[in-house]
Amino acid sequence: MKKVLAIAAVAALTAGVSAYAANPFSDVTPNDWAYQAVEDLSEQGVVEGYPDGTFKGERNITRYEMAQIIARMLAKEDQLNAEQRATLDKLAGEYADELANLGVRVSNLEKKVGNLY
Known part of the structure; x- marks a missing residue:
């Protein structure tokens, strides 16, 4: 449930930016309440799913x-x-350590609080 809520929060960030495509995941059906958000985020390359x-x-x-x-x-x-952007900045701040491990520079945060190491 937490995963779906997190995905829904990200979907709110990208609402209205995508086109409709075929269902990218075998375990998400058009009857699922989060289907449209998951489909949109997949189309945008924000969520990728698993190799299976x-x-x-x-x-x-x-x-x-x-x-x-x-x-x-x-x-x-x-x-x-x-x-x-403000919501994304808050999320980036919360996940700064994990983003740093991924090698992602969070430039807006660096400007506000100095370089992250």
């Missing part, structure tokens, strides 16, 4: 997985409005 073609939305998301999603969103930051 599943999304596994019933399990909790890890901090590392969320950091990967945030990193992908940071790469698309120029497509976000001011409110979405």
